[in-house]
Amino acid sequence: MISTVEHHAVLDPARWLVEHEGAELIEIPVTKDGLVDLAFLKKLIEERGAEIALISVMHSNNETGVIQPVAEVVKLAGDIPVHTDAVQSFTKVPLSYKELGVTSLALSAHKVGGPLGIGILVLRRAFEIPALLHGGGQEREIRSGTLNAPSIVAFAAAVENSFYDAARVAALRDRFEAGVLGSVPDAYINGVNAPRLPGISNVTFPGTQSDSLLLLMDSEKVSCSTGAACSAGVHRPSHVLLAMGHTDVTAQSSLRFSCGATTTESDIDFALSVLPTVINRGRAAASL
Known part of the structure; x- marks a missing residue:
C-alpha cells in the first residue's frame, strides 16, 4: 500500500512489482488538502491486514509541501512494516525516526546542500531485506560495493553546517x-x-x-x-x-x-x- 501522492521514486517501483512480480498494489487516497485518508487505511487494514506486506507514506510531499500523519499511519499499521520517504523533510521540520515508529526511513543529501547520488536508509536492525547488490557485503549485506566515503563525509558536513531557518x-x-x-x-x-x-x-x-x-x-x-x-x-x-x-x-x-x-x-x-x-x-x- 502506498499513498496516491508518493514521489515516483516510490510509485514506479511499486508499479514495477505489480507488472513483474504479481504484487497487488492499493493506493491510499488523499483528501482535497492532500492528507492521506486515515479512515480508508484503517478500514483496509481491518479487512485485509494479514495480506499487506508494506505500507509506504511519504513524510512530506515534494510538490505541495503537505506533511503526512506518518505516526498515525504507524499506529494503524500495527505489525505491518511502514516505510516513509522523508527526503523533503530532513532539516526542514522536526524529524525523528524513533518518534515516528516507522520500520524504515529514506533521506537524500541533495536536498540539504550535500552531493548528488548519496542517501541514507534508516532500517530497523531486527528487520532483514533482500540484498540490492551482491559482492563484498557492505552496508549490512544489503548494498555491496566500496563505500563512497567522500560523499558520505560531505553529506554529514552539509547536515552539520545547515543554516536553514x-x-x-x-x-x-x-x-x-x-x-x-x-x-x-x-x-x-x-x-x-x-x-x-x-x-x-x-x-x-x-x-x-x-x-x-x-x-x-x-x-x-x-x-x-x-x-x-x-x-x-x-x-x-x-x-x-x-x-x-x-x-x-x-x-x-x-x-x-x-x-x-x-x-x-x-x-x-x-x-x-x-x-x-x-x-x-x-x-x-x-x-x-
Missing part, C-alpha cells in the same frame, strides 16, 4: 502567498489547510496553462516548476494534484514555487512584481 523561510512563503492572493484574487493555494513544509507553495491560477506560465516566469528571471522539480519539462498533469481532486485542466494551471535558505524578501517581492503581468499574458495566450 525554518521560521524565516515560512515567513517568506506566507509573504509570497499573501502577495499572490492579493494580486490574483481567484488563485488558490493547494494544501493550504494542511500542515506544510516551510518553503513550498503550490498555486493554481485558473484560466492559464502552466507550461506557458513557466516560460513567462523564466523570461522574467523567476525560477519555478509545473510539478516535481525533477520532472520539469514533462508535459503531463501532476499525479499529486489529480489525487487531490484537480481536473486535468486545473492541474495544468498550477505552479510550484520554492523558498530556500538563501531566499530573501527582495526575491519574493520581485517575483510578486512580475506575477500580474505574467498571469494576464498567460490568460490571453490560453484564450486563443
Whole structure:
C-alpha cells in the first residue's frame, strides 16, 4: 500500500512489482488538502491486514509541501512494516525516526546542500531485506560495493553546517502567498489547510496553462516548476494534484514555487512584481 501522492521514486517501483512480480498494489487516497485518508487505511487494514506486506507514506510531499500523519499511519499499521520517504523533510521540520515508529526511513543529501547520488536508509536492525547488490557485503549485506566515503563525509558536513531557518523561510512563503492572493484574487493555494513544509507553495491560477506560465516566469528571471522539480519539462498533469481532486485542466494551471535558505524578501517581492503581468499574458495566450 502506498499513498496516491508518493514521489515516483516510490510509485514506479511499486508499479514495477505489480507488472513483474504479481504484487497487488492499493493506493491510499488523499483528501482535497492532500492528507492521506486515515479512515480508508484503517478500514483496509481491518479487512485485509494479514495480506499487506508494506505500507509506504511519504513524510512530506515534494510538490505541495503537505506533511503526512506518518505516526498515525504507524499506529494503524500495527505489525505491518511502514516505510516513509522523508527526503523533503530532513532539516526542514522536526524529524525523528524513533518518534515516528516507522520500520524504515529514506533521506537524500541533495536536498540539504550535500552531493548528488548519496542517501541514507534508516532500517530497523531486527528487520532483514533482500540484498540490492551482491559482492563484498557492505552496508549490512544489503548494498555491496566500496563505500563512497567522500560523499558520505560531505553529506554529514552539509547536515552539520545547515543554516536553514525554518521560521524565516515560512515567513517568506506566507509573504509570497499573501502577495499572490492579493494580486490574483481567484488563485488558490493547494494544501493550504494542511500542515506544510516551510518553503513550498503550490498555486493554481485558473484560466492559464502552466507550461506557458513557466516560460513567462523564466523570461522574467523567476525560477519555478509545473510539478516535481525533477520532472520539469514533462508535459503531463501532476499525479499529486489529480489525487487531490484537480481536473486535468486545473492541474495544468498550477505552479510550484520554492523558498530556500538563501531566499530573501527582495526575491519574493520581485517575483510578486512580475506575477500580474505574467498571469494576464498567460490568460490571453490560453484564450486563443
